[in-house]
Amino acid sequence: MARTGGPAGPTLATVAREARVSVPTASKVVNGREDVAPETRRRVTEALDRLGYVRRPRAGGAAYPSSLVDLVLPALGSSWSGAVLHGVEAAAAEAGLEIVVSAGLTTPRGYGPGRGRLHRLAARGSAGALFSRAELTPSQYAWLEQHRIPFVLIDPLVAPPPGVAGVGADDRAGGRAATAHLLALGHRRIAFLGGPRHQLAPAARAAGHRAALTAGGVPRHPAYERHTTLAPADARREALALLALPEPPTAVHVCSDAMALAVYEAAAERGVRVPEELSVVGCDDLPESRWAAPALTTVRRPLSDMAGTALRLLVALMAADGTAALRTDLPTRLVVRASTAPPPGRAGTAPPPDRAGRLP
Structure with a gap:
């Protein structure tokens, strides 16, 4: 409402x-x-x-403008947040709404708006709110409901309660496409480096990765699937551990572009060339994926479109439109660049594992 x-x-x-x-x-x-x-x-x-x-x-005595909508981002300086802001601004202009932008507070499990920020949102009479990559607590959901503030989650970190609106991406399909691409190049020793297991997007990408391995007849290698925080430093540490295995992977499917660039750093530290000795696939398709050397093959998540869709959904909720879909996942797309190639010593597609499941 x-x-x-x-x-x-x-x-x-x-x-x-x-x-x-x-x-x-x-x-x-x-x-x-x-x-x-x-x-x-x-x-x-x-x-x-x-x-x-x-x-x-x-x-x-003056009234706050009720055409205000709050957008709470995890941070203000990242290209990820810039893409979200671009999409929200464009959709808000079409709807005749004004945007108030702020950064959320880091919590032990993710990002949240913070109690003080929610009170300020209500005090200025905002018509609604968008929370980007936030992990709201039960008390925050209850507070928003009590104050009758409509809101939509953009790319929610965890599954929201029933009846809460959110817009995300089809990360399972994206994860499957990334690993299928590596399989088509001939890779069989494919690692997956994901974010926290409890978060929606990393879990969906991991599921897509496993589905592609199964479809390709390649058994899962437990040591090749790793989950950590989304921090590049942690991704670099896990990548070093993967490259130190007795039989290291020839390709790494990573669940964000920032983490993929940390894999580049780990490979350079080990003297491993990308893509000649290690193929890398990221996810998001942020500007830095194009600037990297070599340019990063990645799964494009339509961040600006997700944000614009969330704003339009918020307008529908403000109008009490009961027909609005509460959960929307936009399609992803694989963007092939220069960071992927056939595995070392092999041109084209390699044969699948033998019947015993041994990797070639």
């Missing part, structure tokens, strides 16, 4: 339905915007009076 002027008052969505207009249009009238047709303004004004809608005042 959309925000109200008071805890028990009508929502802006209620006013919009009464006046037969969109929530952003009703918001424009509430906030005195001039780009509204006279007849539309009359209907909204009459609905406001009829329903007794009262805007939430700020200290000093």
